[in-house]
Every structure is written in structure tokens, then in C-alpha cells.
Amino acid sequence: xxxxxxxxxxxxxxxxxxxxxxxxxxxxxxxxxxxxxxxxxxxxxxxxxxxxxxxxxxxxxxxxxxxxxxxxxxxxxxxxxxxxxxxxxxxxxxxxxxxxxxxxxxxxxxxxxxxxxxxxxxxxxxxxxxxxxxxxxxxxxxxxxxxxxxxxxxxxxxxxxxxxxxxxxxxxxxxxxxxxxxxxxxxxxxxxxxxxxxxxxxxxxxxxxxxxxxxxxxxxxxxxxxxxxxxxxxxxxxxxxxxxxxxxxxxxxxxxxxxxxxxxxxxxxxxxxxxxxxxxxxxxxxxxxxxxxxxxxxxxxxxxxxxxxxxxxxxxxxxxxxxxxxxxxxxxxxxxxxxxxxxxxxxxxxxxxxxxxxxxxxxxxxxxxxxxxxxxxxxxxxxxxxxxxxxxxxxxxxxxxxxxxxxxxxxxxxxxxxxxxxxxxxxxxxxxxxxxxxxxxxxxxxxxxxxxxxxxxxxxxxxxxxxxxxxxxxxxxxxxxxxxxxxxxxxxxxxxxxxxxxxxxxxxxxxxxxxxxxxxxxxxxxxxxxxxxxxxxxxxxxxxxxxxxxxxxxxxxx
Amino acid sequence: xxxxxxxxxxxxxxxxxxxxxxxxxxxxxxxxxxxxxxxxxxxxxxxxxxxxxxxxxxxxxxxxxxxxxxxxxxxxxxxxxxxxxxxxxxxxxxxxxxxxxxxxxxxxxxxxxxxxxxxxxxxxxxxxxxxxxxxxxxxxxxxxxxxxxxxxxxxxx
Numbered sequence: 001x002x003x004x005x006x007x008x009x010x011x012x013x014x015x016x017x018x019x020x021x022x023x024x025x026x027x028x029x030x031x032x033x034x035x036x037x038x039x040x041x042x043x044x045x046x047x048x049x050x051x052x053x054x055x056x057x058x059x060x061x062x063x064x065x066x067x068x069x070x071x072x073x074x075x076x077x078x079x080x081x082x083x084x085x086x087x088x089x090x091x092x093x094x095x096x097x098x099x100x101x102x103x104x105x106x107x108x109x110x111x112x113x114x115x116x117x118x119x120x121x122x123x124x125x126x127x128x129x130x131x132x133x134x135x136x137x138x139x140x141x142x143x144x145x146x147x148x149x150x151x152x153x154x155x156x157x158x159x160x161x162x163x164x165x166x167x168x169x170x171x172x173x174x175x176x177x178x179x180x181x182x183x184x185x186x187x188x189x190x191x192x193x194x195x196x197x198x199x200x201x202x203x204x205x206x207x208x209x210x211x212x213x214x215x216x217x218x219x220x221x222x223x224x225x226x227x228x229x230x231x232x233x234x235x236x237x238x239x240x241x242x243x244x245x246x247x248x249x250x251x252x253x254x255x256x257x258x259x260x261x262x263x264x265x266x267x268x269x270x271x272x273x274x275x276x277x278x279x280x281x282x283x284x285x286x287x288x289x290x291x292x293x294x295x296x297x298x299x300x301x302x303x304x305x306x307x308x309x310x311x312x313x314x315x316x317x318x319x320x321x322x323x324x325x326x327x328x329x330x331x332x333x334x335x336x337x338x339x340x341x342x343x344x345x346x347x348x349x350x351x352x353x354x355x356x357x358x359x360x361x362x363x364x365x366x367x368x369x370x371x372x373x374x375x376x377x378x379x380x381x382x383x384x385x386x387x388x389x390x391x392x393x394x395x396x397x398x399x400x401x402x403x404x405x406x407x408x409x410x411x412x413x414x415x416x417x418x419x420x421x422x423x424x425x426x427x428x429x430x431x432x433x434x435x436x437x438x439x440x441x442x443x444x445x446x447x448x449x450x451x452x453x454x455x456x457x458x459x460x461x462x463x464x465x466x467x468x469x470x471x472x473x474x475x476x477x478x479x480x481x482x483x484x485x486x487x488x489x490x491x492x493x494x495x496x497x498x499x500x501x502x503x504x505x506x507x508x509x510x511x512x513x514x515x516x517x518x519x520x521x522x523x524x525x526x527x528x529x530x531x532x533x534x535x536x537x538x539x540x541x542x543x544x545x546x547x548x549x550x551x552x553x554x555x556x557x558x
Numbered sequence: 559x560x561x562x563x564x565x566x567x568x569x570x571x572x573x574x575x576x577x578x579x580x581x582x583x584x585x586x587x588x589x590x591x592x593x594x595x596x597x598x599x600x601x602x603x604x605x606x607x608x609x610x611x612x613x614x615x616x617x618x619x620x621x622x623x624x625x626x627x628x629x630x631x632x633x634x635x636x637x638x639x640x641x642x643x644x645x646x647x648x649x650x651x652x653x654x655x656x657x658x659x660x661x662x663x664x665x666x667x668x669x670x671x672x673x674x675x676x677x678x679x680x681x682x683x684x685x686x687x688x689x690x691x692x693x694x695x696x697x698x699x700x701x702x703x704x705x706x707x708x709x710x711x712x713x714x715x
Binding site (some may be wrong): 123125131133138141151259338340374451467554556558 | 591595596597598599601603604605607608609617619620621622623625632636647648649650651652653656677678680695696697699700701
């Protein structure tokens with residue numbers, strides 16, 4: 001962007017400034033620290049100038065929004081035409097409880113739904129399995145059968161709202177339930193829109209809800225991608241997630257690198273299945289964390305878009321511009337919140353949300369102040385939603401596209417993120433790809449190291465965490481949401497009723513057909529849909545998978 | 559220490575693992591960090607496991623998705639002095655007391671149980687009443703946990 005002579009003049013001027021101006025200043029008022037770093041440990045210089053981005057080529061590296069390489073955003077108008085989707089991750093108790101929460105949020109201006117399931121559903125168990133004891137409805141909503149999904153969407157028009165489902169090992173089962181529920185509302189699967197997370201690689205790496213070993217997990221993921229490309233064209237078939245990698249303690253660079261490496265693995269697997277890249281790539285979506293280090297996060301999103309566009313066009317030869325676009329959801333960082341002085345969490349979340357928006361997110365969840373203690377109360381979740389509405393409608397950040405582009409610092413940091421992430425991606429590829437790396441425990445241990453380093457820094461007060469290691473005061477406890485112990489009993493009663501009322505002979509037949517298909521090579525989605533339609537439980541379906549494919553056990557690395 | 563537990567295969571296994579110890583030499587405190595239930599949040603558990611190991615304790619980590627029965631069997635098998643339970647899904651009210659109860663049933667109630675995770679303040683007295691010796695909530699410094707372990711957990715023999 002600058003010619004050589006100009007850069008040389010700037011360098012000369014900088015050296016003069018350092019000797020004549022800076023030196024004096026440092027002597028009279030030394031800096032508070034010897035080194036300044038981002039929260040991930042990337043060095044940050046005192047000052048950035050054109051010298052730091054001397055190789056930046058505007059057309060090549062930034063371009064225009066809605067155009068390759070999408071560094072400045074995926075839409076030509078970004079938030080001027082339509083602000084991001086405000087999608088609050090919600091789920092509690094039974095389907096009735098969550099249906100009420102959904103309706104409350106929609107009435108208050110939420111624009112998309114996002115379902116949080118309780119752990120038994122996430123892991124493919126029913127609410128009455130011994131492993132489910134104590135978990136029912138606690139960390140999300142209990143969904144055992146189609147019946148629960150029907151109740152969840154009672155009175156919510158599935159042709160008008162898009163829904164994101166945070167679900168991984170049994171993602172295909174929940175998608176099937178969603179499809180059949182929509183059908184019962186008279187909405188065809190061609191019309192429904194939404195996302196299943198369906199990203200097992202990051203489960204092995206970070207979130208740790210796993211069921212089957214990596215290879216069969218990948219097979220089922222590719223089945224869903226392949227099925228949706230033909231049958232559910234508006235569905236985002238996967239949400240390739242860095243969020244949980246970051247929550248597990250990774251750095252921003254690791255989050256970026258491991259997420260893209262996972263994405264490359266899925267694309268390759270689909271190509272290996274024989275699919276044309278442009279047939280499925282436009283429906284791939286991403287999910288990133290918004291942590292507290294403001295500029296680092298913005299740089300991360302910008303680098304992610306640019307890197308993905310290049311991978312898709314150059315490595316996979318995608319021709320459809322939609323295949324090059326990295327579309328992403330963001331959630332503010334749960335792990336940045338503190339149980340101490342919980343009202344401070346509102347402030348943290350607001351900064352994080354702003355970073356996500358300045359980084360060009362397509363949808364956003366803002367954490368509630370009390371999520372470090374329990375599922376959020378209605379009051380807390382309303383403040384979190386209002387945080388987004390204030391951002392969208394009061395602050396003016398939406399007025400222009402990618403407003404931090406051209407900042408010497410942000411551009412230099414964007415380049416740095418890309419360079420460091422590429423180093424990791426190259427290393428993973430040299431190991432034989434992400435599955436091989438996971439089997440070696442490589443990303444898991446990199447994250448564990450970073451998490452431990454971070455915690456030691458907090459302990460030693462190398463890093464401030466307000467209310468935890470500095471500015472410590474007592475704060476009266478905030479009121480938290482409790483899940484009624486009756487939830488477990490009610491949910492199990494409903495499940496038993498479903499088991500009694502359904503046609504058990506048909507269920508058995510459908511499960512047998514699924515087992516047969518799983519043993520072969522057919523796409524499993526149509527079989528799963530038929531099981532779900534007959535009210536087979538999530539556990540019955542997942543047990544078929546566990547029997548055919550085996551289970552994955554946590555290696556317990558630390 | 560029940561006589562039942564100091565006899566049979568378990569003891570032999572433990573001895574072979576520990577090698578020959580000089581008479582009177584105190585062995586290192588041995589702690590199992592365990593993840594009961596279906597909760598997958600293991601960042602805290604693994605950070606604590608590492609911190610205790612670096613502080614000089616012998617540490618075993620169970621890995622995820624363990625039933626209370628599996629944890630208790632492993633704790634007895636591994637002859638640990640304490641079990642640290644981690645849960646962030648809200649299931650602690652069932653899972654933590656269940657581990658204590660099973661240890662009691664097995665005559666191993668001299669194994670100290672402590673825990674941590676997303677645990678509302680109001681649950682802590684109930685957990686303590688149920689036999690959980692200490693509960694650590696988010697924001698606890700590693701050094702405070704290490705200090706507590708040093709003061710409260712001794713080799714059982």
C-alpha cells in the first residue's frame with residue numbers, strides 16, 4: 001500500500017523519534033511493564049506504523065466486502081442492510097420450560113433460536129439411563145424423543161425462524177427430529193433453515209461430548225452433509241467450532257488454527273466421498289469465541305475469513321464464491337466471566353460482543369451475567385439480549401463496514417494471526433492430518449499447556465482478573481435459577497408414556513433397518529428419520545451406533 | 559483403613575506399582591481427580607491435576623464420563639488418599655454425595671472427598687453435610703487448593 005521510498009522515510013523518522021522523543025519520555029515515565037502481550041501471549045509493540053504492513057496489498061489481502069478474500073466481510077453491505085442474528089443459546093428443564101423461554105426471548109426481540117440440550121441428550125442417552133441421574137434438564141433441555149421436539153416448537157412457526165442446535169454425536173438424530181416436527185407443522189424440509197453443530201473433531205479436541213471413534217463419527221457427519229445438500233438445502237450442515245477449543249483454554253491462534261484444520265478435514269472427507277466441493281461448501285458454517293482481548297479477536301475473525309477463502313479456492317478449487325465465504329456465529333467467552341462480583345460480567349460481555357461485531361459476525365450469543373453460576377434467569381438473559389440491541393441500535397458501530405481495516409495495528413495483527421495459525425496447520429498436516437494429530441493427543445495437550453499457563457498467570461497476578469486476583473471485595477450473592485427436581489420425574493414419565501403408546505414393532509423394525517444400513521455404506525439419514533418418526537428414543541438410535549461402531553473413551557490426558 | 563481393603567489383590571497391585579519402600583518412609587500423598595457423570599467440561603479438572611502433580615503429589619486422572627461406581631472402584635484399586643470431583647453441569651447435588659455414599663459402603667470412607675465446579679454457594683453446606691470435605695468454586699487460586707490439600711490430606715498409612 002506504500003511505496004518503498006515512503007516506507008524508508010517512515011523508518012528513518014521512527015528512528016529519530018525513538019532517539020529524540022521516546023527516550024526522554026521513557027526515562028521520566030517508564031512503561032508499566034517490560035513486555036506487552038495479548039491475552040494469548042502474542043507480543044504487542046508500542047506503536048504500529050505503515051512499516052508494519054509494508055507488504056500489505058489492498059486488492060490481494062483485503063479487497064471489498066462480499067468479494068474474495070472476504071477479509072472485510074462476507075456481505076457487500078454488512079450490518080447496514082441487516083444486523084447480525086441475535087441468537088441466545090437457551091435450554092432448561094423440560095421441553096415446555098424451554099418453549100416458554102423461546103417465546104419470551106422472541107417477544108423481546110431475539111431473531112433466531114439456539115437450543116441447549118442437557119447432557120444425556122448431548123451424549124445420546126435417555127433421561128432414565130443410570131448415567132443420566134442428576135443431569136436431567138440441568139444444563140439444557142431434555143429431549144428423548146420426537147415428542148419433546150414437538151413440544152419444544154409448539155406455537156413457533158418453523159418456516160419463519162431459523163434454529164441452531166448445539167448437538168454433536170447425535171446431531172443426525174436431532175436434525176431428523178427437527179425435520180419431522182417441521183413436517184408435522186406443514187413445513188417442508190426444503191424450507192427449514194438452521195444449523196446443527198455436528199463437529200466431532202473439536203469434541204475430541206476440546207468439548208468432549210463424544211460417543212464413537214473419529215472415523216465412524218466422520219462418516220455420519222459426511223452423511224448429514226451429503227443428505228442436506230440434496231434434501232435440506234437451507235440447512236447449515238455443520239458449525240465448525242473454535243468456541244469450545246478456546247473455552248478449554250487455547251490461545252486465539254490455536255482456536256483459529258485447529259478450527260480451520262478441522263474444517264479442511266471435513267471438506268476433504270466430503271470430496272473423498274465423491275461430492276463436488278461447490279455442492280456442499282456453501283452450507284459449511286463456523287463458530288468462534290469472542291474473548292476479552294479486543295483487537296486480537298477482531299484480527300482473528302478477519303484472518304479466518306481470508307484464510308478460508310484461500311483454502312477453498314486455491315486448495316479445493318471451489319468456483320462458487322459462496323464456497324469461499326467463512327460465515328460464522330460468535331459467542332462471548334464463558335471462560336472470561338467470574339463468579340466473583342458477577343455484575344462485572346455484563347461489562348466483559350459487552351466488550352466481547354463489540355469485538356465480534358467489529359469482526360463481522362453473522363450471529364451472536366451474549367452470555368448472561370449469572371452463567372458462571374447456573375443457567376441464566378429471565379432477568380439476566382434479558383440484559384444479555386439488550387446488550388446486543390444497544391450495540392446494534394445505539395452505538396453506531398454498524399454504520400460502516402469493517403471500520404478497523406487499515407489500522408496499522410489491526411492489519412499487522414491480522415497478518416500475525418494468519419502466519420502463526422498456518423504454522424500450526426502445517427504441523428498438523430505433517431503429522432498426517434487432524435485425526436492423526438488427535439490420536440497423538442497433540443491439540444489436546446497444546447490446549448492443556450495453554451490453559452495451565454494462563455491459570456498460573458492468574459495465580460501470580462501476571463494477568464489481572466478483576467474481582468479474582470485484584471480489586472477483591474465481597475459481593476452479595478445474585479439470585480440464580482434452580483431446576484425443579486420434579487423435572488426429572490416428569491421427563492421420565494413422559495418418556496415411559498411415549499414408549500407405551502408408540503408402535504413398538506415398527507420401532508424395532510426401523511432400528512433393525514438402521515443397524516443394517518450402518519453396517520454397510522449407505523447414507524444413514526433417511527433411516528434415522530424413519531426411526532425418529534416412529535418415536536424411537538435418542539438412546540435406542542445411538543445404541544445402534546455404539547454397537548456397530550464401538551465407543552470412544554477419553555484417554556484422560558492432563 | 560478397613561482390613562478387607564488391605565488384603566488380597568489390591569494390596570499386591572499397589573505394592574508392585576510403588577516398588578519397595580524403606581521402612582518408615584512416608585509415601586507421597588496420592589490423589590485421584592475424577593469427572594463423574596456426562597459433563598464434558600474438563601479444563602478445570604486437568605489444570606488442577608497438573609497443579610497438584612507439580613506441587614509434588616502423585617496424581618491420577620480418571621478421564622471423562624465416569625459413573626460414581628467406576629470412580630469408587632478406581633479409587634480403591636489405585637489406593638488413593640483423596641478423590642477430587644469436578645462437575646460443571648449442575649449434577650453435583652446427586653453425584654458428589656453418591657461417591658461418598660459408595661465409599662462408605664465399601665468401607666473406604668477414610669478416603670477424603672473434595673470437589674469443585676459450577677456450584678452455587680447455597681449447595682455447599684449440603685454437600686459438606688453429605689461428607690464432601692471441601693468445595694472449590696470458580697476463581698479459586700491453584701495455590702489455595704494446593705495449600706488445602708497439604709493441610710488436609712495425609713497418606714492413609
